[in-house]
Amino acid sequence: MSRREHEESRLKVSGAVSLAELHQTAEYILPDERFSKPVAVIECIEAIPCNPCETACPVGAIVIGDDITTLPVIDPTICTGCGICVAACPGLAIYLKQKNHGPGLSYIAFPYEYLPLPKAGDVVTMANRYGEGVCAGSVVRVVKTTRFDRTAIVHATYDSAFYEDVVNMVRL
Amino acid sequence: MKRVQREIVVIGSGPAGLCAAIEAAQAGAGVLLLDENAKPGGQLFKQIHKFFGSADHRAGVRGLDIGVQLLKQAEDLNIEVWLNSEACGIFDQNSVWVVRDKQHSITVEAQRIIIATGAVENSINFPGWTLPGVMGAGAAQTMINVNRVLPGHRVLMVGSGNVGVIVSYQLLQAGAQVVAIVEAAPTLGGYGVHTAKVRRAGVPFYASHTVKEARGTDHVKSAVLVNLDSNWQPIDGSEFEVEVDTICIATGLTPAVELAFGSGCTPVNSPALGGLVPVHDAGMKSSNESIYVAGDVCGVEEASTAMEEGRIAGLCAAHSLSYLDEAAFSRRFEQLQHNVNALRSGMFGQRRREAKESIVSSYGVHR
Amino acid sequence: MSDETENRDMLICRCEEVTLGEILDAIDDGFVTVKDVKRATRAGMGLCQGRSCSRTIARIISQRTGKPLDEVLPKSYRYPVRPEKMSAALSEESEDESDS
Amino acid sequence: MNRIVDHPILGPLADAEVVHIIVDGVALTARKGEMIAAALIANGKNTFRRTVKRDEPRGIYCGIGRCTDCVMTVNGIPNVRTCVTEVAEGMVIETQLGSGEWQ
Numbered sequence: 125m126s127r128r129e130h131e132e133s134r135l136k137v138s139g140a141v142s143l144a145e146l147h148q149t150a151e152y153i154l155p156d157e158r159f160s161k162p163v164a165v166i167e168c169i170e171a172i173p174c175n176p177c178e179t180a181c182p183v184g185a186i187v188i189g190d191d192i193t194t195l196p197v198i199d200p201t202i203c204t205g206c207g208i209c210v211a212a213c214p215g216l217a218i219y220l221k222q223k224n225h226g227p228g229l230s231y232i233a234f235p236y237e238y239l240p241l242p243k244a245g246d247v248v249t250m251a252n253r254y255g256e257g258v259c260a261g262s263v264v265r266v267v268k269t270t271r272f273d274r275t276a277i278v279h280a281t282y283d284s285a286f287y288e289d290v291v292n293m294v295r296l
Numbered sequence: 297m298k299r300v301q302r303e304i305v306v307i308g309s310g311p312a313g314l315c316a317a318i319e320a321a322q323a324g325a326g327v328l329l330l331d332e333n334a335k336p337g338g339q340l341f342k343q344i345h346k347f348f349g350s351a352d353h354r355a356g357v358r359g360l361d362i363g364v365q366l367l368k369q370a371e372d373l374n375i376e377v378w379l380n381s382e383a384c385g386i387f388d389q390n391s392v393w394v395v396r397d398k399q400h401s402i403t404v405e406a407q408r409i410i411i412a413t414g415a416v417e418n419s420i421n422f423p424g425w426t427l428p429g430v431m432g433a434g435a436a437q438t439m440i441n442v443n444r445v446l447p448g449h450r451v452l453m454v455g456s457g458n459v460g461v462i463v464s465y466q467l468l469q470a471g472a473q474v475v476a477i478v479e480a481a482p483t484l485g486g487y488g489v490h491t492a493k494v495r496r497a498g499v500p501f502y503a504s505h506t507v508k509e510a511r512g513t514d515h516v517k518s519a520v521l522v523n524l525d526s527n528w529q530p531i532d533g534s535e536f537e538v539e540v541d542t543i544c545i546a547t548g549l550t551p552a553v554e555l556a557f558g559s560g561c562t563p564v565n566s567p568a569l570g571g572l573v574p575v576h577d578a579g580m581k582s583s584n585e586s587i588y589v590a591g592d593v594c595g596v597e598e599a600s601t602a603m604e605e606g607r608i609a610g611l612c613a614a615h616s617l618s619y620l621d622e623a624a625f626s627r628r629f630e631q632l633q634h635n636v637n638a639l640r641s642g643m644f645g646q647r648r649r650e651a652k653e654s655i656v657s658s659y660g661v662h663r
Numbered sequence: 664m665s666d667e668t669e670n671r672d673m674l675i676c677r678c679e680e681v682t683l684g685e686i687l688d689a690i691d692d693g694f695v696t697v698k699d700v701k702r703a704t705r706a707g708m709g710l711c712q713g714r715s716c717s718r719t720i721a722r723i724i725s726q727r728t729g730k731p732l733d734e735v736l737p738k739s740y741r742y743p744v745r746p747e748k749m750s751a752a753l754s755e756e757s758e759d760e761s762d763s
Numbered sequence: 764m765n766r767i768v769d770h771p772i773l774g775p776l777a778d779a780e781v782v783h784i785i786v787d788g789v790a791l792t793a794r795k796g797e798m799i800a801a802a803l804i805a806n807g808k809n810t811f812r813r814t815v816k817r818d819e820p821r822g823i824y825c826g827i828g829r830c831t832d833c834v835m836t837v838n839g840i841p842n843v844r845t846c847v848t849e850v851a852e853g854m855v856i857e858t859q860l861g862s863g864e865w866q
Contacts (some may be wrong), residue, residue, distance in 0.1 A: 515820070
């Protein structure tokens, strides 16, 4: 019995949000090739009572409003790519992405709370939402400042053929 | 037995008890805070993840840091704290029998008592469930986050609610491997953002599965998982074995009500909140005029709701001793009601919100 | 909860080592409250005073008798709620009331 | 060794005063302030007692002092809940057999 065939790829069955579910969610805004720098992408599709991303954003690019169960709405044109929301999100559901970082290369900055930490220059395996390794990635830098309260943010480039699939890396 | 008098005695210094003590002390009341452990803070110091909610709830701050902040606040208010002190009983409405350091007894006559004794993990039973290596998810969380000791290296998590999924994530952070998370229901219970964290870390979920058996002689060696059909019956032949040395059970919690019910507080059954809970009004007052309840003891929710309920209980207990004028009291009371309602808003909080509303509205009937 | 009839010798009460079979037999004999099952089988009389098993026993009674769970009378709550030695119950706190 | 020496959130394990305990006649080291159960698991010992009727092994279960499955005989006193009792220098800890005897 191959478990994967039985696995409906729905969030509430597989544990990972599927691309289909993301594409049905208006608040999921994936920046296209026109963006010249990485901006925040929020994979928060359930109405849970939570708004630290809104309060953390220094430029007000994320809006939730009074009812804190409203899904966060990002305006990528305002977002400066500072990454504060990435560390502030209790659900670690935010990362920064840029589709055309370089020739055939996309860029991601994702939250990473494990040891050992990768280092700039490392070649790692980028992972999709199911924890499967999909392609190689090269670590640009790893940021761990007190402001991020012990959440490290790993910046890496990877093959832009996997632009939307990649969300994290396989742990070391 | 030696007797001492206090205005407000808070039993339990977890998120609810700590906040109750702080709120009551800020209102001006004399507070004695009891805890049976050597260190206060209850589950806060096991919760190394960032909390949900809004800025009012200190969202985005890690549970253990909230614990440090609250302890500092309690210290600044020089709240009297008795650690290693077990509240063993409440007699004639307001006398608390306390055993200190397992050696001496003392009776504290309190004008108001706030019971914040939390909850205890539920069990599920399967052959081999008493083997060393099978434990509550909370026990594993205590071991890794407080004692910094790994209870095992290959873990099976039973239950996909927020506790099961968050503890799985924390086991990964601690260096263990989580082999699988099984969930008897057809869909997973925890927040999607939590399940996504562990799923992208490679942990598979098995919905509609449960543990048929744990194997091992002196310790867990493996677990046999089985697929369940639509009415939760095992499907013969669907069994498969996973090599694990630890099985964590995260199948909900039950309010620790022995003190409350032993003192005569009226119970009401509320499945959405974990079973039998003491009836209480919006100000967290139980059926007994001088006893208040707060946190998981009167409804299993989260540490953030426990903190808000604790503040409400502390505020109302102090006000019932005529601290704070009417205007100051009602302004603060409204604010705290808003805070706790915000945490129960949305689809995830609906069952709990309705359960709390029915308890509060039935308060008059039960008295 | 695995199929009941199959696991008769599975333990339900960890402290007193009372099996599912013994509990089911007691229920069939007419002991249909948590307290009655305790009296008939000792389940819940152990060191933990039913903290680990009384909720499970209530569920088993409900499943076995068909009575809804909230109609199954719960266990009673006796003081002290913590295991204490008699010496601790009797010896008084010293006069100089020490804090924590 | 099962100690978590470094942790992404909690940071490196701080130094702690060593406490010497004797477990079933074997000298082990523990960290001052930690619970007996934690010290034993850190040292790889998971069976804390054997039950009365079936003589079956039991270890930690609830971890917060409620279920009493982790009781051992400590300094001659049986039924001590090891998950909520701190280690102390020279503590004599024995796997409890059945309901334990006062020594």
